Amino acid sequence: MYSFMGGGLFCAIVGNILLVVSTATDYWMQYRLSGNYAHQGLWRYCISNKCYMQTDSIAYWNATRAFMILSGMSCFAGIIAGIMSFAHFSSFERFNRSFAAGIMFFVSTFFVLLGMAIYTGVTINFLGRRFGDWRFSWSYILGWVAMLMNFFAGIFYICAYRMCECRRGNGPR
Numbered sequence: 001m002y003s004f005m006g007g008g009l010f011c012a013i014v015g016n017i018l019l020v021v022s023t024a025t026d027y028w029m030q031y032r033l034s035g036n037y038a039h040q041g042l043w044r045y046c047i048s049n050k051c052y053m054q055t056d057s058i059a060y061w062n063a064t065r066a067f068m069i070l071s072g073m074s075c076f077a078g079i080i081a082g083i084m085s086f087a088h089f090s091s092f093e094r095f096n097r098s099f100a101a102g103i104m105f106f107v108s109t110f111f112v113l114l115g116m117a118i119y120t121g122v123t124i125n126f127l128g129r130r131f132g133d134w135r136f137s138w139s140y141i142l143g144w145v146a147m148l149m150n151f152f153a154g155i156f157y158i159c160a161y162r163m164c165e166c167r168r169g170n171g172p173r
Contacts, residue, residue, distance in 0.1 A: 023072065024043070060118050078107075085160070
């Protein structure tokens, strides 16, 4: 049980770090603009080594930003619940923190999936046609890796919960 929780906690911490780095950095997409290399993130775009804030309030950027921030917050809440699940307080006997942590990691996974799907769909259908020579970059890839890490953290914590339930005699053996 504790090995599942430890593995889940490791995945969750790595996933949360990747979420923060992915959301904060400016390398979601790289392209050529007027012969110069440019790159953009959720908050800024950079052309010829000069970066500018994204001042346009475009719905897909706002949605992607919101889902990535919500994902980071739910992952952090899952980490707190996951750390608390190592302790056995009698006042929380009916509330299983391993199960709560697993659910929070699945919620975080869902939010990342929504944010990444929105960004991917709009980028391929709109920006991909606008810029001829473009590609997704490392910040974008870190977002997908963070989603996988959060998913596996949820799997680990749900497995820890099931093992705990089986030991108590409340579940299948």
